[in-house]
Amino acid sequence: xxTEARKKLPESVFHKERFEIPKIRGHLQGNRAILNNFLxxxxxxxxxxxxxxxxxxxxLATPGEIKSNGTVxxxxxxxxxxxxxxxxxxxxxxxxxxxxxxxxxxxxxEGNFHHLKCSACGARYPVKxxx
Numbered sequence: 001x002x003t004e005a006r007k008k009l010p011e012s013v014f015h016k017e018r019f020e021i022p023k024i025r026g027h028l029q030g031n032r033a034i035l036n037n038f039l040x041x042x043x044x045x046x047x048x049x050x051x052x053x054x055x056x057x058x059x060l061a062t063p064g065e066i067k068s069n070g071t072v073x074x075x076x077x078x079x080x081x082x083x084x085x086x087x088x089x090x091x092x093x094x095x096x097x098x099x100x101x102x103x104x105x106x107x108x109x110e111g112n113f114h115h116l117k118c119s120a121c122g123a124r125y126p127v128k129x130x131x
Contacts (some may be wrong), residue, residue, distance in 0.1 A: 019103045021045070021091050024083045031077060038072040041087060045095050047107060052090055059086045099123040 022044055026035040042049040049066060057064045060082070063075035095103050097118035104119040107127070117124045 021084075021088055024080050024087065026072075026080065026083075028077055031075075033074040033076065033078045033083075035072040035074070035083070039066070039070050045091055045103070047090075047094065051094075051107075052087075055090050055094070056083070056086045059089065094127060097121060097123055098125065 022037065022041050024035055024041070025037045026033055028034075038053070039049050042052045045052070053064065053066060053072060057074075060074070060076070060078060062078065064073060066072050091103070094107060094114075094116065095105060097103075097105050097116070097120065100118060100121040100123070102118065102120040106117045106119065108115045108117055114127045115124055116127050
């Protein structure tokens with residue numbers, strides 16, 4: 001009976017991904033890359049934009065800054081696919097829980113160490129602070 005009931009359920013029930021990282025939107029202007037939705041992505045990940053930008057800039061080895069109008073300007077031409085890879089790497093390191101894989105985490109700083117605390121499963125562990 002259980003197998004028959006499972007067959008009647010819609011496919012969406014079996015998908016484990018309930019959270020998808022938004023893709024970077026922006027354009028190239030001369031030798032710079034202008035990112036329009038960087039702050040929105042940081043807000044969706046529930047992280048400080050400065051922390052996320054610092055990680056991305058260090059990974060790309062390029063200068064950059066957040067302007068007052070909310071756009072992010074990078075000092076080099078960077079492909080959107082590379083930026084999306086760096087944001088995904090940031091999320092895997094500083095957002096998703098390593099125990100349950102959910103994005104319901106809080107980044108806490110105690111002294112010189114950062115800890116990731118999961119609100120879903122209660123796990124708490126230190127994260128490598130490359131920044």
